[in-house]
Amino acid sequence: MQKIADILVRGHSISKDSMFARIRRGKEFKVFTYSQALDMAKSIGGYLKSKEFEKGDRAAILGENCPEWAISYFGVQWAGGVCVPLDSRGLADDWEHFLRHSESKFIFVSNRYLNDILEIKDKIDTLKEIITFPEPREGAVSFDEVTSFKDKLELPVDRNPDDLAIILYTSGTTGTPKGVMLSHKNILADIEAILKIFDFNENDHLFSVLPIHHVFEGTCGFLTPVYEGAKITYARSIKPNEMLEDLKDTRPTVFLVVPLLLEKLYLGLQKNIKKLPPLKKLVFGTLSVLTDVLNPLTGKKVSKILFKSVREKMGLDRAKYIISGGAPLPPWVAKGFEKLGFPVFQGYGLSETSPVVSVNPPKKPKHESVGLPIPGVEVKIMEPDENGIGEIAVKGDVVMLGYYKDKKATEKVFRDGWFLTGDLGYIDKDGYIYITGRKKSVIVTKGGKNIYPEEIEEKLLQSPLIKECLVLGKIHPTTKTEIIHAIIYPDYEGIDNKAKEENVEVTEDIIQTWIEKEIEKVNKKMADYKRIKTFSLRDEEFPKTTTQKIKRYLFEEGGIEI
Numbered sequence: 001m002q003k004i005a006d007i008l009v010r011g012h013s014i015s016k017d018s019m020f021a022r023i024r025r026g027k028e029f030k031v032f033t034y035s036q037a038l039d040m041a042k043s044i045g046g047y048l049k050s051k052e053f054e055k056g057d058r059a060a061i062l063g064e065n066c067p068e069w070a071i072s073y074f075g076v077q078w079a080g081g082v083c084v085p086l087d088s089r090g091l092a093d094d095w096e097h098f099l100r101h102s103e104s105k106f107i108f109v110s111n112r113y114l115n116d117i118l119e120i121k122d123k124i125d126t127l128k129e130i131i132t133f134p135e136p137r138e139g140a141v142s143f144d145e146v147t148s149f150k151d152k153l154e155l156p157v158d159r160n161p162d163d164l165a166i167i168l169y170t171s172g173t174t175g176t177p178k179g180v181m182l183s184h185k186n187i188l189a190d191i192e193a194i195l196k197i198f199d200f201n202e203n204d205h206l207f208s209v210l211p212i213h214h215v216f217e218g219t220c221g222f223l224t225p226v227y228e229g230a231k232i233t234y235a236r237s238i239k240p241n242e243m244l245e246d247l248k249d250t251r252p253t254v255f256l257v258v259p260l261l262l263e264k265l266y267l268g269l270q271k272n273i274k275k276l277p278p279l280k281k282l283v284f285g286t287l288s289v290l291t292d293v294l295n296p297l298t299g300k301k302v303s304k305i306l307f308k309s310v311r312e313k314m315g316l317d318r319a320k321y322i323i324s325g326g327a328p329l330p331p332w333v334a335k336g337f338e339k340l341g342f343p344v345f346q347g348y349g350l351s352e353t354s355p356v357v358s359v360n361p362p363k364k365p366k367h368e369s370v371g372l373p374i375p376g377v378e379v380k381i382m383e384p385d386e387n388g389i390g391e392i393a394v395k396g397d398v399v400m401l402g403y404y405k406d407k408k409a410t411e412k413v414f415r416d417g418w419f420l421t422g423d424l425g426y427i428d429k430d431g432y433i434y435i436t437g438r439k440k441s442v443i444v445t446k447g448g449k450n451i452y453p454e455e456i457e458e459k460l461l462q463s464p465l466i467k468e469c470l471v472l473g474k475i476h477p478t479t480k481t482e483i484i485h486a487i488i489y490p491d492y493e494g495i496d497n498k499a500k501e502e503n504v505e506v507t508e509d510i511i512q513t514w515i516e517k518e519i520e521k522v523n524k525k526m527a528d529y530k531r532i533k534t535f536s537l538r539d540e541e542f543p544k545t546t547t548q549k550i551k552r553y554l555f556e557e558g559g560i561e562i
Helices: 005-015 034-050 067-078 092-102 111-123 143-147 184-197 215-227 240-250 259-274 278-298 301-306 308-314 331-339 407-412 453-460 492-502 508-524
Strands: 019-025 028-033 058-062 082-085 106-110 129-133 164-169 179-183 205-208 231-234 254-257 321-324 344-349 356-359 377-382 390-396 418-427 433-438 466-475 482-490 534-537
Touching: 005 019, 005 034, 005 067, 005 215, 019 034, 019 067, 028 034, 028 067, 034 067, 034 143, 058 067, 058 092, 067 082, 067 106, 067 129, 067 143, 067 215, 067 231, 082 092, 092 111, 092 164, 092 179, 106 111, 111 129, 129 143, 164 184, 164 215, 179 184, 184 215, 184 356, 205 215, 205 240, 215 231, 215 254, 231 240, 240 308, 254 259, 259 308, 259 321, 259 331, 331 344, 356 377, 377 418, 433 453, 453 466, 453 482, 453 508, 466 492, 482 492, 482 508, 492 508, 508 534
Parallel strands: 019 231, 058 082, 058 106, 082 164, 106 129, 205 231, 205 254, 254 321, 321 344, 482 534
Antiparallel strands: 019 028, 164 179, 344 356, 377 390, 390 418, 418 433, 466 482
């Protein structure tokens, strides 16, 4: 196997007329089989070739998660093209730039975003045609017409393993997006390594809720299941009620998440527990204590037995793996889920590494860690300090070809064959990797000590009164020295609950006082040089990336004033 199109061929050889993917439309699920998906990919390949789409040409895909998105992707690969997945949560100006920069000739776009693309179409010289799904719409070629094209391309266009397969435009925490170039070998190396760690086969069913254009969902939640002939159910939306209904109907064996989603699920569970009648609450508390005592002796089997009904209510009773990536997972969330018998495993990766670099092994996870390097990947710490903390560097077949049309940026992130991640961390004696923060966000004191904002943020977020926060270095207006400043977005639901308990009215002064007290609690646990000296409150959530990481660069020097 040497190219991404072969993944669909392999999945079809295993599962043929079994479900490839489905999504709820109206009251029913719209189901596509592997045979249908392969047939449609061949038609897309034939259609594109008939329109003079050549090997290595680019075609973009823009839309919400759905089977048509996945089939379009394979169709482009079948024709020997390069996929350019676009962020459906982005802006039309961004899409225009990415389409022009990538010189995309075609775009597959869902009905929801068609009008935006029609408005910018004439500004992109290379763009020949717009194909829309799932329904036909004026101004574009319909997906049905393309996928029923009679002159099918029976075999995929031959590509070399090192050929460019995907251009991913990152919407990172550091500013200007770059086009990450991934080869067929990059993606396949990552998939094959993942499958050496996790037991995954055609009987598995994955529930897809993370954006499919993002490399974590793209590689792990889309291509990996297809490689094994497994099933995928796409959540119809991320509205909590609809998502949970689809989750319960699916009862997946594998569920990929970002930490924010896990946190919301866990806090929702805790809220429901608080609403239980006193006797049930007492029983739950007793069971919780029992698991603490017996789990270490039984290999966590007690949690699985005692809290089975909790998992059933969420539709996660069959889950073998709940894998968290995209951002650091707070240990209290992982431990909370583990106590209830949920199999949560944290991993680490980047768009530039296809994405998985490391993951916690199912048999021996360490929740504070992002796990062990996957097979075929080397990780080392560059220039470690006295605590062993330095920049994490990666080497292996998963590492990208470079940044598209940006030789300078590419050279900047490679040193002696190692890819420099920009993340700081250390490796313990057992080989597990720990992330301490981003290299660019480290605050260095006058005394030369390093402060990792993420460490302080994690402690702040344990407060029920704080929903989001950002810790930065700020120049004191009088002393001109750098001090630690926290920007806080309060958890207004938590504040309302506290106000009810204390029978007080919520005012700006009350919120300020309560948050100040929460910060004082955190400061008591920190060395003096790490303590928060000033703080400010926000009345809306922070702007975030697709994987729900705060866009830190907007608030640092030259960004929004703090």
